Each structure stands twice: as structure tokens, then as C-alpha cells.
Amino acid sequence: MKRLSKALVATVALGSVALVSGCSAEGEPVTFDGPSASAAAGRSGGTDGTAAAEAAAKTLMPTGPKAEFTTQNTIDDGTRIGVTTLHGGKSGFTGKVWVWAPRQYFDPKYANSGFPVLIALPGGNGYPNNYWMGTDLKLQSSIGRWSKEGRSLPFIVVMPVLNPDDKYYYDGSDIPGQPKMGTWMTEDVPDFVRANFRTFKSRDGWAFMGSSSGAFVGLKSVLKHPDRFKAVIASGPDIVPDSPLWAGHAAEQAANDPEKLARALGAKPSGKDTDVYLAFQAGTKESALRKVRAFIRDHTKGPVKTRLQLIQDGEHNARTYVQGMGDGSIEWISRHMQAPIPTP
Numbered sequence: 435m436k437r438l439s440k441a442l443v444a445t446v447a448l449g450s451v452a453l454v455s456g457c458s459a460e461g462e463p464v465t466f467d468g469p470s471a472s473a474a475a476g477r478s479g480g481t482d483g484t485a486a487a488e489a490a491a492k493t494l495m496p497t498g499p500k501a502e503f504t505t506q507n508t509i510d511d512g513t514r515i516g517v518t519t520l521h522g523g524k525s526g527f528t529g530k531v532w533v534w535a536p537r538q539y540f541d542p543k544y545a546n547s548g549f550p551v552l553i554a555l556p557g558g559n560g561y562p563n564n565y566w567m568g569t570d571l572k573l574q575s576s577i578g579r580w581s582k583e584g585r586s587l588p589f590i591v592v593m594p595v596l597n598p599d600d601k602y603y604y605d606g607s608d609i610p611g612q613p614k615m616g617t618w619m620t621e622d623v624p625d626f627v628r629a630n631f632r633t634f635k636s637r638d639g640w641a642f643m644g645s646s647s648g649a650f651v652g653l654k655s656v657l658k659h660p661d662r663f664k665a666v667i668a669s670g671p672d673i674v675p676d677s678p679l680w681a682g683h684a685a686e687q688a689a690n691d692p693e694k695l696a697r698a699l700g701a702k703p704s705g706k707d708t709d710v711y712l713a714f715q716a717g718t719k720e721s722a723l724r725k726v727r728a729f730i731r732d733h734t735k736g737p738v739k740t741r742l743q744l745i746q747d748g749e750h751n752a753r754t755y756v757q758g759m760g761d762g763s764i765e766w767i768s769r770h771m772q773a774p775i776p777t778p
Contacts, residue, residue, distance in 0.1 A: 464505045464516045466535055466630060469545040486546050489775040493548035494628055494635050501630050506532060506567055509575050513537055515567050520594070522622030525614035529595040531626060532567035534574045536581060536588035538774060539632075547775040548634040551627055552577075552589040552641050553619070555648025557670075557752070559603070560596025567593050571752050576760060585760070587768040589641075590631055594623045596648055605675040606651030607690040610683050616690070620655050620662065638772035641665040643759075645752050646722075647672055650692070656710050657695035660737065665711040665767040669755035670722040673729055696733035708737040711770045715758040717748020741766050 503516030515534045522528065539549055554566040554573065566573050573591065580586035597604050597615065604615040624640065633639055640663045642652030649671030656666045673692060680687040688694055702708055714730065716723040726742065734740045743763045748754035 469542040489546040525617035532593040538588040555644035557646030564593040643667040669715040720750040
């Protein structure tokens with residue numbers, strides 16, 4: 435399985451959401467509490483009332499309990515990435531989760547509205563850190579800029595740890611006898627986001643993004659749970675579940691194989707409640723391109739919609755993949771997902 439290099443896995447960190455400037459606030463408490471929905475609700479009437487009603491019908495307000503976040507680092511626009519420790523109620527696994535919300539999340543005109551969620555997964559072991567929380571890769575600042583330019587939705591970016599240790603890859607799956615990383619990724623992490631943020635009730639507000647081993651997990655999760663997640667940006671992905679921990683569990687391994695999952699989903703009728711959008715990315719200099727092209731050739735049918743972003747002279751690394759997102763991948767999935775609904 436192709437993995438991102440140890441050097442790339444070691445990338446640094448970021449911050450959360452109080453709008454501040456100046457020196458770093460790393461380690462300080464930070465809150466993601468948005469504007470009061472009561473102010474926007476009180477403005478309803480005419481077209482405003484229509485927008486508010488639509489937002490109310492599609493939005494899930496934070497359910498609690500509220501997590502305690504500390505600042506990891508601060509982005510240039512003043513938004514921060516926060517970090518907390520999540521005790522997964524369904525998986526039983528405990529790990530860190532980093533979160534960033536865009537500036538629009540704090541705009542009173544969106545007080546009644548949910549926001550789309552992008553679960554960002556790293557390559558490599560993704561433990562003890564998720565390198566997407568680092569400022570050097572500019573994922574959050576790029577999404578902030580692209581959303582202003584109309585090329586991306588203003589996603590909440592959620593960055594959980596990928597594996598429970600740095601010895602094995604767990605393929606984002608519930609491997610028998612091992613920590614339940616599939617339940618962690620597809621149930622505990624989304625439950626945590628719903629507890630703390632304004633989100634959308636339907637799958638139209640939920641997507642993955644990942645590199646290499648993280649791209650495998652995102653790809654597999656969308657294909658396995660198309661009722662929960664609508665899209666993925668899969669960059670230089672691994673295609674097959676190949677953790678050594680699968681030994682003796684062939685049936686469970688097959689149930690987490692993207693090709694088998696895509697074949698089963700592709701045999702169903704296409705429809706607005708079943709279609710999934712797989713935005714593949716690969717650099718022209720990386721070996722994953724051949725397998726990605728084969729997957730697209732064999733499995734683009736029925737509800738399985740695909741797109742390939744070729745990144746000229748790109749290699750198997752995260753900076754290449756952020757470039758590809760800006761070149762078209764994030765705009766493509768954004769067109770198929772739910773945007774925040776303003777109350778004018």
C-alpha cells in the first residue's frame with residue numbers, strides 16, 4: 435500500500451475560531467459558539483421567512499454536550515483550529531480531533547443555517563496527529579479563500595486521528611479484535627460534530643477528503659455508507675484494504691473493499707438519494723494514477739459518479755493535493771452538496 439512519507443506525516447498545527455490577530459493563542463481555550471439564532475429568526479417575513487423556513491427544515495442545531503477546545507494555532511484571517519479529545523461512545527476509542535470553522539459560520543445571517551462538513555484524513559499513520567491541522571499545507575486558508583471566490587462551499591473541516599497507534603494501519607474499519615476505527619470515523623466523529631456545530635440533517639452536508647491511506651478510508655466510508663455521506667475527494671488513494679490485521683477475517687475484509695462496495699452500489703438505480711460523488715486526484719508523477727484510472731473505468735455507473743483531477747507534475751504528497759482541490763475538485767463536490775442558507 436502506498437503511504438505518504440514520514441516527513442509529510444510530521445507536519446505541524448493550526449488554530450480554532452475566535453477572531454483575533456497578532457501573536458499565537460496556542461493552548462488558549464476557544465469556542466465555536468456561533469451567532470444567536472434568535473436574532474435571525476426574529477427577522478423572518480416575506481422572502482426572509484422563506485429562507486428561514488428552509489434553513490430550519492434542513493438544519494440540525496448543536497445537540498450537545500459541548501466539547502472543550504483549546505487553540506492549536508491561528509490562521510491569517512483570524513479563524514482558529516481547535517483541538518479536543520473525543521471519547522467515542524459507540525466505538526469505545528478515545529482520540530484527538532481538530533476542528534476549524536470558516537468565517538461565514540460566525541456571520542449572523544447564517545445563524546439559522548447548518549454548514550457542510552468535510553472530514554479531512556491524512557496519509558501515513560495519522561497518529562498521534564492529523565497533519566491537515568498544520569498551517570503549512572494551507573488547507574483551511576485555501577477553503578476560506580475559495581469560498582469567497584465562489585469556488586467552494588464554506589466547509590467546517592474536521593480532522594480526527596486516523597489510527598489508534600503508529601504501528602499498524604486499521605483501514606478505517608472495525609477489524610475483529612481491534613479498535614473499532616470504522617465506527618469511530620463514520621459514527622463517533624459525525625456525532626461529535628453534530629453535538630458542537632450547526633450541521634445539515636441530510637447526507638448532502640457530509641463529505642470526506644483524504645490523502646493516500648486517508649483517501650482509502652474516505653472512499654470506503656462513502657461507498658459503504660451512501661446514506662450518510664455524499665462525496666469524497668480521494669487523493670492518491672489506496673484502493674484495497676490490506677492491513678495485516680485482516681488475517682483470518684476475509685469476509686469482514688471484503689465488506690470494506692472499495693471495489694466490491696462500488697460494484698454493489700453501481701448495480702442500483704441512480705437517484706438523488708443514492709448518488710455519490712467520488713472526486714479522485716492524482717499527480718502525473720505518482721504510481722497511484724494507473725489504479726485510479728482502472729477504478730474509474732470499472733465502477734463509474736449507476737449512483738457512482740466520478741471525476742479525475744490530473745495534477746501536472748504532481749507527486750504523492752499533500753501539497754500537490756491541495757493544488758488539485760483548487761484546480762477543480764472542491765468546486766465539483768461543492769456543486770453537489772448543500773450550501774449554507776442565509777437569512778437576509
